């Protein structure tokens with residue numbers, strides 16, 4: 001089978017028929033049998049300019065289990081030549097000389113695309129995986145989110161998916177909406193006014209005739225959502241001119257124990273993590289709190305992505 005992609009920059013690349021099924025099958029197989037060899041003889045560079053626990057560790061665990069080797073920079077903003085003023089493009093060009101794949105987390109929305117464009121411009125085939133680009137995208141997270149939905153609900157079509165909280169600045173929410181919106185799902189957006197989904201993505205969903213509704217309180221969607229996808233407020237990404245959140249804004253988007261118990265029967269609660277205070281800790285013990293199973297799925301799903309790109 002022809003590779004559907006050799007770099008993963010945005011989740012729209014995984015919308016093509018068959019790709020999601022392949023990810024599901026491969027990731028399920030890796031859950032049963034964690035070892036593989038599709039990265040044997042390959043070196044992966046982890047270039048992380050922003051904090052990460054799950055994403056970097058799960059990519060690293062995946063590389064190890066697939067027989068690859070890796071070089072990691074977990075705080076590239078301070079430790080790489082970025083401190084000396086080097087442009088991202090130059091760093092990418094240098095690192096591409098040492099590795100077969102660059103897993104990039106960066107604070108600018110277009111960083112992974114710029115890395116890909118630079119490598120294309122010099123005819124370099126080294127792969128790029130976007131592991132989170134500013135307020136832009138986080139496609140491998142969307143892949144593991146979709147996998148989790150499929151595992152927990154048995155289907156990924158015709159669902160009511162509520163996304164709750166700081167939708168404006170969450171790249172995970174953007175990547176999920178791009179991916180799940182194309183599978184005849186209905187998207188319910190719950191956020192304070194100033195943290196609404198950006199207009200480019202609303203426009204994309206409208207063009208693809210994805211039903212989208214907006215709300216201000218979590219209470220409005222508990223009875224309808226099959227998936228309640230919670231988000232933290234991304235305070236580290238200041239939005240100039242944005243009105244500060246009121247206490248009511250925060251409370252409207254908080255998953256309390258009683259709200260969690262009111263989620264529609266069969267519905268699940270997800271979160272890309274880290275949780276700050278938007279879900280109270282007691283919720284994790286409810287059987288339909290799926291977020292730690294979701295983070296566990298990071299390793300097998302990232303293995304599936306490597307297999308598709310290198311297998």
Ligand code: NCD
Pocket residue numbers: 054055132138141171172232272273274
């Ligand atoms: C997310 C991210 O970095 O975008 N975390 C993750 O990768 N699981 C979400 C977040 O930081 O809120």
